[in-house]
Amino acid sequence: MNILIRKGLRKPTAANVIYLIKAGTDLKEASLNEDEVDFVRKQHRLKHKVVELNRYKNLAYVVYGDLLGTREIRLETWRKNGNATQHMIKKAQIERVVIIPINAFKEEVLAFIEGLILGNYQFLKYKGDASKIQNSLSQVDVYMPDIEDADLDYLKVQTEAVCFARDLVNEPDSYLTAEQLSEEIRARGEISGAKVEVLHKSKIESLKMGGLLAVNRGSTNPPTFTIVEWKPENAINEKPYVFVGKGVVYDTGGLSLKPTNFMDTMKCDMAGGAAVAAAIHAIAQAKLPVYVVALIPATDNRPDGNAYAPGDVVIMHDGTTVEVLNTDAEGRMILADALSYAKNYNPELVIDMATLTGSASRAIGTIAMVGMKSKSDQEFDLLKKSGDLVHERIVEFPMWDEYKDMLKSEVADLKNVGGADAGAITAAKFLEHFTDYPYIHLDIAGPAFITKRDSYKPIGGTGVGVRLLFDFIQSKVQ
Ligand code: BES
Ligand code: MN
Ligand code: ZN
Secondary structure (H helix, E strand, C coil): CCCEEEECCCCCCCCCEEEEEECCCCHHHHCCCHHHHHHHHHHHHCCCCEEEEECCCCEEEEEEECCCCCHHHHHHHHHHHHHHHHHHHHHHCCCEEEEEECCCCHHHHHHHHHHHHHHCCCCCCCCCHHHCCCCCCCEEEECCCCCCHHHHHHHHHHHHHHHHHHHHHHCCCCCCCHHHHHHHHHHHHHHHCCEEEEECHHHHHHCCCHHHHHHHCCCCCCCEEEEEEECCCCCCCCCCEEEEECEEEEECCCCCCCCHHHHCCHHHHHHHHHHHHHHHHHHHHCCCCCCEEEEEEEEEECCCCCCCCCCCEEECCCCCEEECCCCCCCHHHHHHHHHHHHHHHCCCEEEEEECCCHHHHHHHCCCCEEEEEECCHHHHHHHHHHHHHHCCCEEECCCCHHHHHHHCCCCCCEECCCCCCCHHHHHHHHHHCCCCCCEEEEECCCCCEECCCECCECCEECCCCHHHHHHHHHHHHC
């Protein structure tokens, strides 16, 4: 549900209120009576960060943020507090709240609302009315003179983009085929103002995107290649930032079939595509003066009479020949074609985002993504900073050339798998082969989809990467 966020103009007298404070704050400013102050202090001593006060006609919440710690940690605590408050609001089935910051910086207040809204996300499309427990919150008023309408607009665009990406990831393959994914991205373009072009199978064939076509051979549904462009007249850059996102709408592994329990969550294999699409739409909707392009190659990966097979040699879009030794390493096949296609744009920087390897996920789990860079030291540092700020953190792995030796093939220019070790890195070295520009590869196999709720990230698609890319591009403008 979309929540209406507004700037409150007057301090309300009768409403559900949320006071944002820190340890040691004078609670008198929060218009609490003495008993309430005692109760709140006691609860806080018991380590409760959100204290609920039942005033019968309405409820009040007192929320404690961190006083100490780095800026990044404080912001994340506020997001988590936003989520914790959302849970209490849901229990009480409240629809409207007014936030009154007593002792919190503007960016902390915004982080609190971010957590509140992202925690309020639900994917209910396939739930019958009886099994639906709807979140109730529909309107948030913020009473803080510092906060401007533009801040709230930015927050709205950002959180809606995350929810858009989550919806796409949560949609099963039975609905979200490659063509449907392209259609959803195209429809979103009508809202955002970004230009969307969808290349269909015949065009993909004439472009000789051999990797994408090879992976698609086992499918009854055609592949797509979606191009989203945001090129405002006032752009600060001439050469675009290009995002590339993996759009495998379902990954069975193909003939190198995955074991059943590894396949359960593979509707998430287009999470990179969803994230880059959502991010560029957010950038367009916020009218950021930055020239950005997003490329999303999409298909499912299945075994079939005509499926590509281990031992096959595929001629890629740029002419490189690839010996396929594992059809489950399909992501790099479709991304490679998009990366060589990206050369047409003479890009400032290309960032790809992909649920690429179980290896990345095993190495660092679900709480961060693996990143690697090629000719982009400075941009990588800036991206990492954005990651820390929005708490979509990047752990850097090395891109040493020795790893590329593991991709040597007897019969072709490259083989599509490196071996048992260093899987996330050899995958990145494979992709790097198709680039000649500053490049960053982000493997989101760990954080893209979770099976246990993690604060403001509910079970299922997390929308990871959207806030990262949005903040990164926003940081170019300031
Ligand atoms: N989509 C998977 C990677 C994945 C694993 C994403 C777990 C999300 C969660 C990818 O296509 C894949 O199958 N990778 C293989 C590569 C291997 C065959 C070299 C893997 O990681 O096992
Ligand atoms: Mn795979
Ligand atoms: Zn995959």
